[in-house]
Amino acid sequence: MRPLRVARAVYAAGVDLDAYVAEHGGEWRRLEELSRRRRVTAAEADELVALYQRAATHLSLVRSRSPDPALVARLSRLVLTARNAITGAPSFSWQTIGRFFTTTFPLAVYRAWPWWCGVATAFSLFTFGMMAYIAANPEVANYFVSDREIATLVNSEFEGYYSEFQPQNSTLRVWTNNALLTGMVLAAGVLLVPVVYILFLNALNTGLVGGVMIAYGRSEVFFGMIIPHGLLELTAVFIGAGVGLRIGWSWIAPGPYRTRGRALADTAREGMLVALGLVVVLLVSGLLEGFLTPAPIPMLLKDLVGALVWGAFLTYIVILGRRASQKGESTALPEDQTEAALPTA
Incomplete structure (x- = not known):
């Protein structure tokens, strides 16, 4: 022997x-x-x-x-x-980083577009509906907040929130908070229901605040302070939620050629790639909120910059994602960067 x-x-x-x-x-x-x-x-x-x-x-x-x-x-x-x-130990490669941002990330987001566009549509309809209802019926807000809290919000709290901290500190704070929220909706997607609950709470809060500001004649302040960073920030959250729901749906309806485990593994891996890319997207939105939103420049100009950054991101996803999809590109790692099985004697 x-x-x-x-x-x-x-x-x-x-x-x-x-x-x-x-x-x-x-x-x-x-x-x-x-x-x-x-x-x-x-x-x-x-x-x-x-x-x-x-x-x-x-x-x-x-x-x-x-x-x-x-x-x-x-x-x-x-x-x-x-x-x-x-x-040979794996080495750092700028080519790999470049491929991630030019192919892998936009392709993964592009593939999930029906999901995050659906999330964005549902969130927007509920939020704007809530705003319109509260703006037309201001007394409804008293079921959620007191008159004193409403007065503080309208007169100082909402606008002062964005200049409460130094820009760099504000950037770091909102970056981590938004990354946590996006990570929660993406990871909780496997269970489906928690994502809907988290989005509902955020839509309710946004609709309530927006409705109160509109009802008391402060709509220009609300939209002027939200748009510069909110368009990109909310889009990142919608993408995270949509990808999370796609992960959850994969084990419910894996398709005819995949087992439930394989479908869940494939979509979860793409979800992790999306999460990595959204870290950068949320950093950009954090910089906009920390430096642009409280800047002493006309609100119209701030809104224009925020809209241009948001449009550039969507254009980047659509053009590069569609191109990668048409070329038949894959989000899988190259073979030389995947983990090899340990051989045994």
């Missing part, structure tokens, strides 16, 4: 972990030594591959039978180091 099979059989029978480590410690040290060398001979390369395969098998056995996290961590680092020594 081969030594490894003997070790496996003995370890499976319940030999002490210390004895197992003592038996194979020499191999692990030798593997560590070879992995650190910048150059190896042909014979040493063969030895490195063989020891790597054996260490991967040892790691699999220890993970399944040992509760010792220190040993698992040690072998995991050893196997990873050896794998990088054999295959």
